[in-house]
Amino acid sequence: MQVIRSLSQMMQLAYPAGKSVGFIPTMGYLHRGHLSLVQASKKECDITVASIFVNPAQFGPKEDLSSYPRDIERDLKELEKLGVDYVFIPSEAMIYPEGFDTWVQVQRLSQILCGNSRPGHFKGVCTIVLKLINIVRPDKMFMGEKDYQQLMILRKMMHDLNLKTKIVACPIVRETDGLAMSSRNSYLSTSDRALALCLFKALKEARQAVSEGKTDAHMLIALAKQTIRIAGANVDYVEILDERDLSEQEIIDEHSRMLIAAYVGKTRLIDNLSLKPEN
Amino acid sequence: MQVIRSLSQMMQLAYPAGKSVGFIPTMGYLHRGHLSLVQASKKECDITVASIFVNPAQFGPKEDLSSYPRDIERDLKELEKLGVDYVFIPSEAMIYPEGFDTWVQVQRLSQILCGNSRPGHFKGVCTIVLKLINIVRPDKMFMGEKDYQQLMILRKMMHDLNLKTKIVACPIVRETDGLAMSSRNSYLSTSDRALALCLFKALKEARQAVSEGKTDAHMLIALAKQTIRIAGANVDYVEILDERDLSEQEIIDEHSRMLIAAYVGKTRLIDNLSLKPEN
Numbered sequence: 167m168q169v170i171r172s173l174s175q176m177m178q179l180a181y182p183a184g185k186s187v188g189f190i191p192t193m194g195y196l197h198r199g200h201l202s203l204v205q206a207s208k209k210e211c212d213i214t215v216a217s218i219f220v221n222p223a224q225f226g227p228k229e230d231l232s233s234y235p236r237d238i239e240r241d242l243k244e245l246e247k248l249g250v251d252y253v254f255i256p257s258e259a260m261i262y263p264e265g266f267d268t269w270v271q272v273q274r275l276s277q278i279l280c281g282n283s284r285p286g287h288f289k290g291v292c293t294i295v296l297k298l299i300n301i302v303r304p305d306k307m308f309m310g311e312k313d314y315q316q317l318m319i320l321r322k323m324m325h326d327l328n329l330k331t332k333i334v335a336c337p338i339v340r341e342t343d344g345l346a347m348s349s350r351n352s353y354l355s356t357s358d359r360a361l362a363l364c365l366f367k368a369l370k371e372a373r374q375a376v377s378e379g380k381t382d383a384h385m386l387i388a389l390a391k392q393t394i395r396i397a398g399a400n401v402d403y404v405e406i407l408d409e410r411d412l413s414e415q416e417i418i419d420e421h422s423r424m425l426i427a428a429y430v431g432k433t434r435l436i437d438n439l440s441l442k443p444e445n
Numbered sequence: 446m447q448v449i450r451s452l453s454q455m456m457q458l459a460y461p462a463g464k465s466v467g468f469i470p471t472m473g474y475l476h477r478g479h480l481s482l483v484q485a486s487k488k489e490c491d492i493t494v495a496s497i498f499v500n501p502a503q504f505g506p507k508e509d510l511s512s513y514p515r516d517i518e519r520d521l522k523e524l525e526k527l528g529v530d531y532v533f534i535p536s537e538a539m540i541y542p543e544g545f546d547t548w549v550q551v552q553r554l555s556q557i558l559c560g561n562s563r564p565g566h567f568k569g570v571c572t573i574v575l576k577l578i579n580i581v582r583p584d585k586m587f588m589g590e591k592d593y594q595q596l597m598i599l600r601k602m603m604h605d606l607n608l609k610t611k612i613v614a615c616p617i618v619r620e621t622d623g624l625a626m627s628s629r630n631s632y633l634s635t636s637d638r639a640l641a642l643c644l645f646k647a648l649k650e651a652r653q654a655v656s657e658g659k660t661d662a663h664m665l666i667a668l669a670k671q672t673i674r675i676a677g678a679n680v681d682y683v684e685i686l687d688e689r690d691l692s693e694q695e696i697i698d699e700h701s702r703m704l705i706a707a708y709v710g711k712t713r714l715i716d717n718l719s720l721k722p723e724n
Contacts, residue, residue, distance in 0.1 A: 267552045268549065270549050270606075271548055275546070301607045322546065322547060327547055330456070
């Protein structure tokens with residue numbers, strides 16, 4: 167495994183002709199969710215590149231940029247174990263040199279859901295991903311469904327800007343008790359950790375209700391909000407949207423997905439689930 | 446010469462290995478300015494691709510999109526004569542399909558000069574050029590210095606987004622009497638055509654004044670505005686900026702460039718000139 171810390175070296179890296187390149191962009195502090203993306207890339211592509219960069223442009227001024235968890239040494243060990251070929255670790259000054267002033271935005275999709283409570287977040291996400299794609303030049307980029315809105319926004323960006331890189335979506339990886347893996351779970355106290363389960367509980371209840379024939383989105387949303395509030399977390403949003411384009415839905419169908427953001431103590435967590443009854 | 450009207454065909458076009466690709470994006474109605482870019486590409490690159498697309502996203506609601514001059518047949522003849530290899534002529538629906546919603550913006554540079562009187566113009570320019578570069582995948586893109594602000598904005602975009610395509614700037618091509626070539630010159634009546642010369646006259650006067658030792662930018666700007674007004678055109682802006690980054694200048698130096706936009710009748714024309722005395 168080669169660790170690359172130079173921008174020009176990464177840009178000029180010549181992959182062997184005819185080999186497919188898979189890419190996993192991360193902010194580090196890797197958990198099994200990230201590692202499942204690496205495994206998917208190892209399976210589908212000849213060469214696997216991961217990047218570790220805590221992207222300041224996607225944090226708001228009052229968000230957790232400075233306290234975001236970091237452990238590069240442990241990350242590198244995990245990536246090496248899985249047989250990653252290259253790890254790109256750029257500095258902030260390389261990615262956003264003085265005078266940096268170009269931004270990419272997917273408009274409508276960036277204004278809903280997390281975009282409401284995190285203005286500018288997805289502009290930061292789109293810009294860093296476009297830059298990383300230009301630098302790494304992968305055939306496929308692997309992303310988890312946990313950040314479902316991010317996944318949809320980046321798919322839209324790739325399509326609208328005629329980029330050739332294909333996005334491969336991978337399922338959410340959960341702890342044994344159902345909590346969606348997230349680097350931010352490390353913020354949770356023991357009591358908050360127990361409380362955090364209410365997000366997945368609310369999602370499962372909604373899916374259960376759908377399997378029993380409920381089809382009214384407003385009712386299902388109200389039910390989920392109640393579950394989260396009763397548990398003691400603060401709802402940021404609960405929505406049911408068409409998972410193909412994040413358009414609103416009144417009546418549940420096979421494309422319905424429930425998306426939740428909630429504060430558990432001071433920690434903002436997100437999760438989502440297709441409401442299609444399990445086979 | 447192959448004319449390509451299909452997006453997927455252009456995206457999948459395989460250039461011979463090891464051959465360099467030069468690209469000239471145009472809005473058609475080609476004049477000798479465009480053709481000089483083609484010649485530069487033919488000289489520097491193995492394969493030359495031109496595109497013809499009147500980009501609606503860079504026209505304001507009250508601008509001349511519908512009346513913008515078009516003559517594809519004549520354009521194709523000219524391009525063929527010069528030995529262009531591929532001409533890409535996409536439709537509007539291909540470039541901006543329904544639901545298109547992703548935009549690229551270079552912030553500061555897009556707000557000054559033409560950005561003031563044409564809000565959104567450079568966002569449209571950046572977005573189409575990024576798309577075309579992703580579609581055509583050139584090594585070099587050839588652009589005229591007439592749209593000097595556009596040139597600087599696109600250079601900045603390429604740099605900020607880590608694109609590998611190099612921009613090659615080519616000098617302004619002028620009519621015998623000095624009028625900068627522009628597709629919009631076709632709008633000019635005979636009397637306006639004579640009047641239009643005042644832009645270049647004002648630029649030359651400024652350069653002459655600098656060669657005589659004048660160094661006060663405000664004074665030179667005032668002089669140029671007067672020349673244009675006396676001729677009977679309406680000044681949109683006259684500015685003297687550092688040609689390396691379009692930052693403001695009070696005192697002339699070797700990097701000073703004067704940029705002018707003025708209305709000649711209803712036609713908005715632009716021109717610019719380095720104020721460095723000619724050798």
